[in-house]
Amino acid sequence: MVPKLICDDDMVDIYTPTTSDKDSLKVTIKLSVEKINTINRICASFGNNPEELINVLHETQNTLGYLPAEVQEIIAHNLKISAAQVYGVVTFYSYFTMVPRGDYPISVCMGTACYVRGAEKILEELKKELKIGIGETTPDQRFSISCLRCVGACGLAPVLMVGEKVYGRVAPDDVRKILEEYKNDNDEEYKCQQL
Ligand code: FES
Numbered sequence: 001m002v003p004k005l006i007c008d009d010d011m012v013d014i015y016t017p018t019t020s021d022k023d024s025l026k027v028t029i030k031l032s033v034e035k036i037n038t039i040n041r042i043c044a045s046f047g048n049n050p051e052e053l054i055n056v057l058h059e060t061q062n063t064l065g066y067l068p069a070e071v072q073e074i075i076a077h078n079l080k081i082s083a084a085q086v087y088g089v090v091t092f093y094s095y096f097t098m099v100p101r102g103d104y105p106i107s108v109c110m111g112t113a114c115y116v117r118g119a120e121k122i123l124e125e126l127k128k129e130l131k132i133g134i135g136e137t138t139p140d141q142r143f144s145i146s147c148l149r150c151v152g153a154c155g156l157a158p159v160l161m162v163g164e165k166v167y168g169r170v171a172p173d174d175v176r177k178i179l180e181e182y183k184n185d186n187d188e189e190y191k192c193q194q195l
Helices: 033-045 050-064 069-079 083-092 112-116 119-130 174-183
Strands: 004-008 011-016 025-029 104-109 143-148 160-162 165-167
Touching (some): 033 050, 033 069, 050 069, 050 083, 069 083, 104 119, 112 119, 119 143, 160 174
Parallel strands (some): 104 143
Antiparallel strands (some): 004 011, 011 025, 104 160, 160 165
């Protein structure tokens, strides 16, 4: 049975009605109605079509910053698929994240061209400079690190991205200089909106 959504001001309950209370599954989700409406709008823009799941996830993450379980539940509800299916896709692709990214999410391309041209050394330099690992966010919420597969700019390998901005032919020595651009900067252009 498809889970039912109930909105109550700033809270939504998702539950699956069953024949007995004992067996009923109820998950309380704390998301603002505004955020839920945003997710609903994104799903509707793809016709609530389950075959558009990856596009829906892309758009939702671009808008909200990350894809926690609550968000996945609402997407699953709209697309009439199981939350497990959504979770499977989110965890399969390294682009997707279930934890908040920093204001300036940094992605290192680990596709073949970038890898053979030293992407790993760039990654190590980033980890050293920021003192965080892959999938982690700095304590001040400013930077996070993730890895991507080919981003389609192999001619510029190795490639690093800060938000949507692409840096090509990056050398380990460039990492500190790139980070400096964002350390004292309040440029909204590359920031992700967080929940
Ligand atoms: S492998 Fe990195 S851009 Fe293609």
